[in-house]
Structure formats: structure tokens, C-alpha cells
Amino acid sequence: MHALVEIMSKLVALTEEERQGIEEAFPIKTYPKGSFLLKEGQISQDAYHVIKGCIRKYELQNAEEKTLDFIVEGQGVVDFLSMSQQRPSNLFFECVEETTVAILNQEKENKLYKRFPHFESICRTTMEGEMGAKQAEFTRFITSTPEERYLFLLAERPGLLNRVPQYQLASYLGVKPETLSRIRRRITLKK
Secondary structure, three states: OOHHHHHHHHHOOOOHHHHHHHHHHOOEEEEOOOOEEEOOOOOOOEEEEEEEOEEEEEEEEOOEEEEEEEEEOOOEEOOHHHHHHOOOOOEEEEEOOOEEEEEEEHHHHHHHHHHOOHHHHHHHHHHHHHHHHHHHHHHHHHOOOHHHHHHHHHHHOHHHHHOOOHHHHHHHHOOOHHHHHHHHHHHHHHO
């Protein structure tokens, strides 16, 4: 079953026509490890919902990669600023591993909303919930020490620690790889 049809079916009973509309509007594609779904300078046209795999969202600051997030199964990623203002993105979306996504295109999405108006409110409610959770995570993240950030990852996203290279994880935590090694060592010694 199409991943988005499965998700929507949990929220509302879908007709066969609605199922077909979702499948047509949002294709599913698998990208190899190292593929870029968005690069700095491109204008974002699509959003991505991860079905399987992991996407790293990062930007370049003074020629150094700064990891902003890791998007995994059940999560989505989009550069809203680039898409809404049709201006070049500052972001990169890179597949950390082979990644399967549903591709969400704004134009196709709007057509689907016109055909099935109740989808818009369902999608908006879902997106508001996801954005609220991301906002809370971001607030907790920027007010935490690197060690607290790492402990949060251990508690809330433990699978991520084995899926991404240490230097990317260190960048995400806002530290150098050596500092991450020291944090891990300290935590291990405390146990």
C-alpha cells in the first residue's frame, strides 16, 4: 500500500478515488546513499516524507557543513522559505543511506485539495502537530549543553546514533568529533 494512503487511512476513511488521487499526486521514489534531494542555490519545488532511510539537512557556514537535522521514517523535510518565496535555498538535503520517500509537490497537492477539500484540513492539522513538536525539540536543543543534547538523542532517537557518521552527529550537536568522543566516554564511565 502507498505509504501516504496508509497514513491518511488511519485518520479518515478513504474512497478508492481518494486513494488513487493520493497515489497519483505523491509518487514514491528510492534514492541511493549520497543522493541530494536539494542543494544550496536550487529553488525548492518538493517536500519529502521519509518512508525508509535517513536524510541529513545541513547548510554551509564559512565553508563548513553544519548539520541542522536528521529526518527519518515517518518524518518530512521541506525548505518552506525557498518554496514559498521561490528563491534559492541555503540548504542541502542529502540521503545518509538508501532512502525511500514520498515526493510532495505543492502544485499537485493544491490540485488534490481542490478535488478533495477535507484533505487540506487533515494535512494542516497533521503539519501543525509536527511543527509544534519540532519547535519544542528546537527550543530544548538550543537551551541544552552538548552533553544534554547527546543524552536526549540517546533517550529519544537512539537508532540515529548508529545510522549516521560521528562527524555528522558531532556537527548536529554543535561540537567537534573529538568533543563528542569525550562526551560518549564520560557518559559510559558514569554508567
